[in-house]
Amino acid sequence: MWGGRYAAGPAEIMERINASIDFDQRLYAQDIAGSKAHCRMLVEQDIIAAADGDAILSGLDSILQDIESGSFDFKTALEDIHMNVEAALAEKIGEPAGRLHTGRSRNDQVATDFRLWTRDAIDTIDGQLQDLQRALIETAEQHAETVMPGFTHLQPAQPVTFGHHLLAYVEMVGRDRGRFADARGRVNESPLGAAALAGTAFPIDRLATAAALGFDRPMANSLDAVSARDFTLEFLAAGSIAATHLSRLAEEIVIWASPQFGFVKLSDAFSTGSSIMPQKRNPDAAELVRAKPGRIIGALNGLLIVLKGLPLAYGKDMQEDKEGVFDAADSLGIAIAATTGMLADMTANPAAMRAALATGFPTATDLADYLVRELGLPFREAHHVSGTIVAMATERGCDLDALPLADMQSVEPRITEAVLDVLSCEAAVAMRRSFGGTAPDEVRARIAEARQRYGLDDT
Secondary structure, eight states, X not given: OOOTTXXXXXXXXXXXXXXXXXXXXXXXXXXXXXHHHHHHHHHHTTSSOHHHHHHHHHHHHHHHHHHHHTOOOOOXXXXXXXXXXXXXXXXXHOGGGGGTTTTOOHHHHHHHHHHHHHHHHHHHHHHHHHHHHHHHHHXXXXXXXXXXXXXXXXXXXXXXXXXXXXXXXXXXXXXXXXXXXXXXXXXXXXXXXXXXXXXXXXXXXXXXXXXXXTXXXXXXXXXXXXXXXXXXXXXXXXXXXXXXXXXXXXXHHHHHHSTTTOSEEOOGGGOBOOSSOTTOOBOHHHHHHHHHHHHHHHHHHHHHHHHXXXXXXXXXXXXXXXXXXXXXXXXXXXXHHHHHHHHHXXXXXXXXXXXXXXXXXXXXXXXXXXXXXHHOOOHHHHHHHHHHHHHHHHHHTOXXXXXXHHHHXXXXXXXXXXXXXXXXXXXXXXXXXXXXXXXXXXXXXXXXXXXXXXXXXXX
């Protein structure tokens, strides 16, 4: 490659630090697709002869077949995927291969390849997240009436249904999909034809190549086209938030699967044993999902630092953009798949969830609401009365619905037997029929609406 002014080849250490083929070979399909679109445009614009174009296209198809069959020999000395493909093309078709690079640079070439790859990655991740939503909804539907403690500060707070709890993650994942969709819109602009940084004097048609590659439009500024990497930052930011949501769910699965909770059981498929303790069933899949955000957020932080001080236009620093993005995409993909698998595979224990409601007086708020609704007490006064009754139940060692009515009346004489209708966990759940509440009928309504809103109906 380095002929002309360079008489000597690069030093061995230079070759090692400069080469990117070990990781950017992932871009082979996008690189070949971009080259084919560029070639067809050059022919249409009478920049190269049709016969040369046919030879180039045939050669590129042959290279693609070689790579996909595993017979292609990637060479570190050729630095990157672009030069490896170009050199192979020259070996296959000879002199016409040199005409392919007319009107473009490796700068706009790599930017095009990486945008195409990121677009494909977003589409893959969106499909995976959609499958995760389906798994969440299917489990939620099965447990629309299964009562469990809802927590704040990891302390029992109010009764909810397991279905309602899982629907919270359906919404989180929905916003994750929205962030990726937004990012995709900004990814989907074509740098091809910006050349090194200033455009080209050749009469190229950037609209044609953009359309051929499925882009919405060419990028409007050639300097920006070759140097912009904010699309990778957006991809990593969306991935970091999605991974954080997965991590929260994974932490809950770890807690739920512990013997102290026993809310769910993971099968052998998503658990491991102990090397020394034969009774153990470790939730390793969930723990690894919990850890993955470290890699993904780390990739985002790393790339922000790489890019923060770069003057326009292209700098070799930008070669450092790919490994982190590739690793983050892999990490997010396996985390989504593992989470979806765990949800489909785990067995819920409604009895344990119900038993956990026996501690912490989760219907105390319902008692306060009764005092406001039926007796007309100001909420702050009702809060005090309820707290006093809770203290009394604590002393007696019983639940609120087991506390004798006379004891409650000793605190507030106007309390009647009607209070017993609101103190059971089932009653507390059933009453919360406000939009987005935990009542079983409302959970089912939100499931039906979510299926439609997120395109989850497979019928």
